[in-house]
């Protein structure tokens with residue numbers, strides 16, 4: 001039997017990049033995955049891909065910054081499936097600027113999606129997860145995983161607002177892990193590094209512009225800052241999230257796992 005057979009999962013920001021890879025990994029292991037994204041067309045494309053691979057998924061349109069929508073989505077999942085076994089709060093955005101030029105709009109944009117969106121997602125689903133039965137044969141009721149960032153461990157120039165919004169995610173998951181432990185719901189995070197996604201493409205262009213260097217020079221700096229010597233792939237993160245979603249990590253909570261080829265220590 002596959003490790004996540006008969007379980008369901010809900011992933012935010014699953015229409016591209018890391019969220020897509022997480023959804024694919026969870027589905028491959030047997031979970032029925034709700035692929036949610038602010039863009040329904042992106043979510044539907046990933047759902048189609050999962051179905052064509054022979055696994056189970058369904059699409060949902062969800063902007064994680066809209067509190068009412070997140071609450072009603074949690075209700076919809078529980079009305080449909082009766083429970084939620086694995087929640088992945090992955091949706092996130094970034095922008096880049098010199099700290100002295102940073103605008104209030106940029107600060108709010110990053111905090112609204114990365115910090116508030118993660119809070120709304122976890123709270124809306126957790127209030128229902130704490131009341132569900134234990135997973136069959138296990139001592140927990142469900143698992144929550146957030147996508148934070150290496151920038152939540154070691155802040156980087158041009159990313160003060162993004163780093164702060166991701167440090168907030170790690171603070172949040174630690175506090176929530178303590179509060180939900182008595183309900184036997186675990187709460188962990190992953191800290192990806194330089195992952196090849198559309199977010200990274202945008203960041204390379206911004207950083208090159210802000211520093212007056214070429215995009216290929218930015219990429220070379222990413223590579224030399226990564227001891228394992230290659231750019232991270234979305235699947236690298238998906239595989240670790242699959243571990244945090246599996247029974248193998250049932251005694252872990254409050255942990256933010258570094259998944260960045262050692263970049264955070266360099």
Ligand SMILES: NC(=O)c1ccc[n+]([C@@H]2O[C@H](COP(=O)([O-])OP(=O)(O)OC[C@H]3O[C@@H](n4cnc5c(N)ncnc54)[C@H](O)[C@@H]3O)[C@@H](O)[C@H]2O)c1
Pocket residue numbers: 012013014015016017018019036037038039042062063064065090091092093094113117147148149150151191192193194195196197198199200
């Ligand atoms: N790419 C990296 O190098 C990197 C590194 C560390 C952490 N992360 C984090 O990983 C997560 C995914 O990033 P990615 O690189 O895959 O980005 P991406 O831009 O490729 O994909 C993000 C997805 O989230 C969706 N999204 C954006 N705002 C949303 C909202 N308000 N509600 C719902 N969905 C929304 C987008 O439509 C998109 O499908 C983010 O939390 C990001 O901060 C990325």
